[in-house]
Amino acid sequence: xSQQFPAPGQPQPGxxxxxxxQPQKSSAGKIVGFSCLGIVGLxxxxxxxxxVLGGGSGDKTAKESxxxxxxxxxxxxxxxxxxxxxxxxxxxxxxxxxxxAAKKTQFKKSVIAQDDGYTxxxxxxxxxxxxPIDVNPLYFAITDTNGTKHTAELGADExxxxxxxxxxxxNVTGAITGKGSFTAKTVTYTDGLIGKAxxxxxx
Numbered sequence: 001x002s003q004q005f006p007a008p009g010q011p012q013p014g015x016x017x018x019x020x021x022q023p024q025k026s027s028a029g030k031i032v033g034f035s036c037l038g039i040v041g042l043x044x045x046x047x048x049x050x051x052v053l054g055g056g057s058g059d060k061t062a063k064e065s066x067x068x069x070x071x072x073x074x075x076x077x078x079x080x081x082x083x084x085x086x087x088x089x090x091x092x093x094x095x096x097x098x099x100x101a102a103k104k105t106q107f108k109k110s111v112i113a114q115d116d117g118y119t120x121x122x123x124x125x126x127x128x129x130x131x132p133i134d135v136n137p138l139y140f141a142i143t144d145t146n147g148t149k150h151t152a153e154l155g156a157d158e159x160x161x162x163x164x165x166x167x168x169x170x171n172v173t174g175a176i177t178g179k180g181s182f183t184a185k186t187v188t189y190t191d192g193l194i195g196k197a198x199x200x201x202x203x
Contacts, residue, residue: 095128096128096198097127097128097129098125098126098127098128098129098133098189098191098196098198099125099126099128099198100123100124100125100126100187100189100198100199100200101123101124101125101126101200101203102121102122102123102124102176102184102186102187102200102201102202102203103121103122103202103203104121104122104184104202105120105121105122105159105175106120107119107120107156107157107175107177108120108157108158108159108175109156109157109158110155110156110157110158110160111158112155112156113155113156113157117179117180117181118153118156118157118177118178118179118180118181119142119150119177119178119180119181119182119183119184120156120157120159120175120176120177120178121142121175121176121177121178121184121187121202122159122173122174122175123140123161123173123174123175123176123187123189123200124171124172124173125161125166125171125172125173125189126166126170126171127166127167127168127169127170127171128168128169129168130168131168132165132166132167132168133165133166133191134164134165134166134191134192135161135162135163135164135165135166135172136163137152137154137160137161137163137174137176138151138152138154139189139190139191139192140152140161140176140187140188140189140190141187141188141190142176142178142184142186142187142188143184143185143186143187143188144182144183144184144185145182145183145184145185146182148182149188150178150179150180150182151178152176152177152178153177153178153179156177156179157175157177159174159175160174160175160176160177161173161174161175161176162174184202185201185202186199186200186201186202187199187200187202188200
């Protein structure tokens with residue numbers, strides 16, 4: 001008895017056809033999937049970049065609207081005046097407690113003056129202090145251009161400065177007279193004869 005073999009392509013006895021192979025997915029589907037994913041990623045990336053740029057410009061606007069730190073901080077101290085430079089005029093000069101001004105004037109002979117051999121100076125004294133001060137012709141002395149000091153002669157000039165008490169802010173003007181003919185240079189006032197002396201040059 002001869003053994004028969006099945007024809008090629010025919011299933012062997014007891015063995016069925018091999019399972020059919022699964023069809024391969026088309027590469028077109030993969031491309032479409034990756035394309036959608038790329039578009040979504042691009043949109044997310046643009047949103048992130050937009051948020052960063054928008055936040056940066058907002059910060060910049062906030063920074064521009066707020067004053068710079070240097071403007072809000074205390075100003076730097078002014079540099080010290082250079083040697084020989086004039087002091088700054090920001091602070092007004094403090095006035096002296098007693099201010100004396102003197103100028104030349106004509107001697108006007110009074111009834112008790114013996115002759116015309118006198119020299120007079122017109123003096124204005126101002127009380128800038130907070131306390132009253134006393135004014136008396138005897139509190140003044142005149143120094144001439146030679147450096148000689150002349151004491152006041154009482155009653156020689158009819159315009160002699162009065163004996164008064166000056167309240168704060170008050171002033172008085174009158175003549176101080178020295179014996180002899182000379183050129184006056186300065187006048188010195190001493191409060192109470194032994195107080196602080198204030199000197200003024202003739203203008």
